[in-house]
Amino acid sequence: MNDLKKSEILTESGTNELEIIEFHLHKLLPDGGFKVCHYGINVAKVREVILVPSTSDYPNAQPHMVGVFSLRDILIPLVDLAGWLGIPTKDDLTHKVVIVTDFNKMINGFLIDSVRSIHRVSWEQVESPSQFLEAGEQDCVVAVVRREGHLIMVLDFEKIIADINPELSMDKYDVLQDKSVIIDDTMLAKREAKTILVVDDSAFIRKMIENTLRSAGYNIITAKDGGDALEMLLEYERLAVDEGASVNDFVSAIITDVEMPRMDGMHLVKRLRDTSAYSNMPIVMFSSLMSEDNRSKALQLGANDTITKPEIGRMVGMMDGYVLDD
Structure with a gap:
């Protein structure tokens, strides 16, 4: 072997x-x-x-x-x-x-x-x-x-x-100490208006991502696997139709792991890109297995970007670029 x-x-x-x-x-x-x-x-x-x-x-x-x-x-x-x-x-x-x-x-x-x-x-x-x-x-x-x-x-x-x-450990990263991330009243207000869904089967990783993004001001919701995430997002789609709203009123972007029970991140991206409600939503894949091969597959399926778990210091800036208005 x-x-x-x-x-x-x-x-x-x-x-x-x-x-x-x-x-x-x-x-x-x-x-x-x-x-x-x-x-x-x-x-x-x-x-x-x-x-x-x-x-x-x-x-x-x-x-x-x-x-x-x-x-x-x-x-x-x-x-x-x-x-x-x-x-x-x-x-x-x-x-x-x-x-x-x-x-x-x-x-x-x-x-x-x-x-x-x-x-x-x-x-x-x-x-x-x-x-x-x-x-x-x-x-x-x-x-x-x-x-x-x-x-x-x-x-x-x-x-x-x-x-x-x-x-x-990745949880050594502290966004509040990162001089490349702007955290002032204006940026906090912009981020507080956005909600990001974090999908990961590891409670340890989910909490680490959540703490990083919350410290920068973002609202965070979480799902424990791709199946859980898809159920949640389809419910948001139904609520949006019932209320005459947009799914963006419920979630602004998605960060998902690749390997997860019930439904992996690749399949989740594929399913979401096949629905009109989520065809253009920013989706970033965050994984310890983000080889060039996996990155290529993720982008082909419709992910906007990929990031490896040691690069968590890039996450807030990446989200800012996708969900904040200039």
């Missing part, structure tokens, strides 16, 4: 499908046995799967940091995923492997027990964890897939990385 060809496995334009790697952690039980815990990650976030490498200790490292290893001249932190999740597993590394991830311009290694297989599924088959419990900002599960009689928990690796290495 080395050298995964991401160009061949990224979300196809508007097909609402993805591929996930199912991997396992073996939870130790009091009787000495173990229970297999099933987890998942989008293939597009995975660089390769390797045997456990030799690591060097890193001074004053965060908890659950095993150490640092070198792979093709790149220094990569190795994280004990089971430890972070609070799952007791065997200490013996002989039969464990490492998933090397590559997204948000960061490469990380995650220690796991085994990789099962790659599943190609429709986002419609990917359920939001809120169907099982009310997800908060601290929840680390962004989606659930039912497969072969068990549940695969798709983890929020962005939140895990932010928790382990806070200095690299």
Whole structure:
């Protein structure tokens, strides 16, 4: 599974499908046995799967940091995923492997027990964890897939990385300290007249975007996935017709993630551009997987622009350009 060809496995334009790697952690039980815990990650976030490498200790490292290893001249932190999740597993590394991830311009290694297989599924088959419990900002599960009689928990690796290495976290950005963003009475009044819909399956990411835009003055509404967003936007369309108003009276622009349960961002854009009410509304795609290939697909489907999650400092200026009158 080395050298995964991401160009061949990224979300196809508007097909609402993805591929996930199912991997396992073996939870130790009091009787000495173990229970297999099933987890998942989008293939597009995975660089390769390797045997456990030799690591060097890193001074004053965060908890659950095993150490640092070198792979093709790149220094990569190795994280004990089971430890972070609070799952007791065997200490013996002989039969464990490492998933090397590559997204948000960061490469990380995650220690796991085994990789099962790659599943190609429709986002419609990917359920939001809120169907099982009310997800908060601290929840680390962004989606659930039912497969072969068990549940695969798709983890929020962005939140895990932010928790382990806070200095690299996107929520370190403070728009109030950004001298390139004008925040005065005039600009605040202009932004307060606009409402932006933020669509992301990660409660952690949604709150981060919301805080950034609210601090600049914008009104924010949120949706937890593409299906939730589409239902909300179609209701606004019905209300606009009933009240003789415009959907722009309810929402001025949309910022959406790409990979989400029930309906991915690409499919959401495709559906919205096929409706007259949203054919011209500003839509920006905000993702950790915004490769040139994905950017091209997003623009072809009708997105106005794309932005990667490490570039959150560009977001307020980008929204100003799309929704504020000169």
